[in-house]
Amino acid sequence: MREIIKHRPGKAYLLVLLLGIIGMLYMVRHFDRKILVFGILPLPFFAGICFLTILAVAHLIYAFKYWPYR
């Protein structure tokens, strides 16, 4: 963690994580309506799928290009 916040890619990675969590909390306001994405995925589930996908991509880029514990 100390190594991660010392460089810019690490800060960007943390920012993605933070924005993802804020986005997830923001989505809650839409749960009082029935929204089924693609006709089968309830919104709370779909929101999480998007959140994890974004984090996985961010991790892939950060860990394999800017990994601080070489």
Place this chain on the structure above:
Amino acid sequence: MITVIIISIFGLLILLLSIFGYKISARTPEDYMLASRGIGITVMFFFVLFAISSAWTFYGYPGFLYQHGVFYVYFIWGAVVSFACLYMFLGPRLWAIARLNNFLSPIEIVAERYNSRALRIIVSLIMLAFIVPYIGIQPLGVGLGFKALTGISPVFGIVYATVLLIIIVFLGGMRTTAWVNVLLGTIYTVAFLGSLVWVINRVFPGGLREAVNVVESNFPALYVAPGPQGYFRPSIIGGALIVGLMGFAWPHVVMATLTAQDKSVFKWVPLLALVVGGLGFYTIPFLWGGIVAPAISHMEGTLVPPMLGLEADNVVQTIITQYLPGWFAGFVLIGVIAAAVSTAAVQLMTSAIFVSRDLIYGGLGKKMRPEQMVFVTKLAVIGLILLALVVALQYRMALALYLTKIAVPGFAQWATLLIGAILWRRSTRQGALCGILGGTAYLVAGYFYPPIVFHLENPLIPALVLNIILFVVVSLLTPPPDSETIHRFYDEVDEYLEQA
């Protein structure tokens, strides 16, 4: 009869694996407790995934989705991200500190960092208080499965799971626990996914879309907050995400970071956790509890009418028993036993280490030879499982509620001092003691007298806020740690992580 044969073969397989693990073990505390710090990427991932995915994943989680609405999935999203963050942000330093100093438990790390024997005893007792009932819940879950499938007394399932647990942990230690977790997890996934696909094919020829249409038409409240029983207000849903995000403090998961073979584990496990764990494995119980089970219960001519309360924990097993052949239901039960045992074994192993290494050796100062420490840890295994069963039988509650309302808030109380110990040089012993004692006392008081936690459904957030404030303020008001501690826990670790 077929169920008895399957269960017997499964038990024999576990016994053989444990005996093999015992034969190849080195009989040293490091080998018994940490698998000689030799767990690689693949085993580590499955070890942690199935340490987390207990009988709760099969009973409690889908049961809660089924009964209260799909919003409980927010807890899972939080937990998956939290476990990835543990391996990404805290894992490398925990691993390096433990390696450099030959520490055998994460509580030993924080106690040495804060140079406090009192803290070691306090943290051990608090973690044990919250983890022991959770261990006991797992065999109870197996007992429920036995009853749903065969109609026989749950006592049989409880005894069976308990014996398996003792065999794995007593004989094999952490290495066998990790290996067995991979095997058990595979069985669990096949049973869980296989039953889902089979039930969908048999009951809903139109696939998931047909199941969703049934829920939409006959039970629409499941997909609209606050859910059928009005439970999921926006604050509860957001709270579920935050409770999930505290998953990094689960002691048995933190413990696993110390067993890593090298630092590449911390690069791969977060990715696997997000993709294979979050997007893959945890989709299965969601589809069960959020779509398939409620659709079956609310369709015409159902064999499984709506189930409520503690009964809802049993809905997946009941559907499998009603709609699939007996032999497959028996196989699924093996999957549930695998899930329960894989989690409880890691929890039991971790708790026993806290008792022998942290309470008796480090806390009470009882000197032990290495082989004595292994022996005491094994004795603790037996004592703890018996205690766990007594507690779990005495205070029965829904699996989902125990995990999110009691276990996770309790585990979260050492999160601040754990993060402080490895990341914040200015954190002090006094701050750590005030934080954990104040936060835990407030949490427990909130269970008995809800007005002091503002009648919140989950008292984690106010208790954690108090914990953090006390930790930070008291740390800043007390003298900083000496330079030797700073060098040992930060500078040396920085150098080691660069070179190792």
